[in-house]
Amino acid sequence: MNTSEFRRRGKEMVDYVANYMEGIEGRQVYPDVEPGYLRPLIPATAPQEPDTFEDIINDVEKIIMPGAASPACTELETVMMDWLGKMLELPKAFLAEKAGEGGGVIQGSASEATLVALLAARTKVIHRLQAASPELTQAAIMEKLVAYSSDQAHSSVERAGLIGGVKLKAIPSDGNFAMRASALQEALERDKAAGLIPFFVVATLGTTTCCSFDSLLEVGPIFCRFIQL
Numbered sequence: 001m002n003t004s005e006f007r008r009r010g011k012e013m014v015d016y017v018a019n020y021m022e023g024i025e026g027r028q029v030y031p032d033v034e035p036g037y038l039r040p041l042i043p044a045t046a047p048q049e050p051d052t053f054e055d056i057i058n059d060v061e062k063i064i065m066p067g068a069a070s071p072a073c074t075e076l077e078t079v080m081m082d083w084l085g086k087m088l089e090l091p092k093a094f095l096a097e098k099a100g101e102g103g104g105v106i107q108g109s110a111s112e113a114t115l116v117a118l119l120a121a122r123t124k125v126i127h128r129l130q131a132a133s134p135e136l137t138q139a140a141i142m143e144k145l146v147a148y149s150s151d152q153a154h155s156s157v158e159r160a161g162l163i164g165g166v167k168l169k170a171i172p173s174d175g176n177f178a179m180r181a182s183a184l185q186e187a188l189e190r191d192k193a194a195g196l197i198p199f200f201v202v203a204t205l206g207t208t209t210c211c212s213f214d215s216l217l218e219v220g221p222i223f224c225r226f227i228q229l
Contacts, residue, residue, distance in 0.1 A: 077105065125199040145196075149168065
């Protein structure tokens with residue numbers, strides 16, 4: 001889209017919003033759609049070629065607006081996150097699809113996403129441990145939870161740990177400012193021997209300071225194997 005078309009489409013979008021406001025009394029107050037209505041109406045994977053602006057607006061009016069009170073936006077978000085998961089070739093456990101337990105949510109910032117991921121992991125491990133040992137209180141588990149990140153990670157990671165009420169330990173980076181599996185494994189083994197509960201690792205792909213990359217292909221499998229022990 002060049003600047004000329006961008007100006008034209010921008011004006012058309014303003015007209016669309018203004019027309020919506022002027023005719024809002026003629027639109028439905030509540031949606032008349034059922035949960036799951038949107039998924040069959042849009043592609044299962046991200047389109048390989050762009051749609052025209054006209055086609056997009058037509059889809060918005062015909063497919064999105066009937067559920068615009070909220071369900072449509074939520075369902076569109078769920079489907080689009082499945083698109084991303086498929087593009088990244090994630091296992092199906094990470095997808096929502098029709099009956100999956102996975103799925104993603106678009107957050108407002110990377111800081112917000114880190115916090116949400118930490119809170120989700122914290123909740124999952126608390127439920128798992130209480131299911132195995134009902135006598136354990138949430139407070140007793142919380143005081144032993146420990147998360148990890150590189151010493152090069154963004155300050156938002158430390159902030160997520162503070163808000164989440166868990167210990168966060170910085171793993172020393174190597175000569176390339178990357179977190180390596182050997183350093184992480186040493187910390188995991190030391191903390192588990194001390195009675196702590198490792199539950200969360202943040203790997204950074206492009207640090208703020210120098211754009212270094214943690215060794216994800218090393219770190220991921222090490223942590224996954226460790227928490228299954």
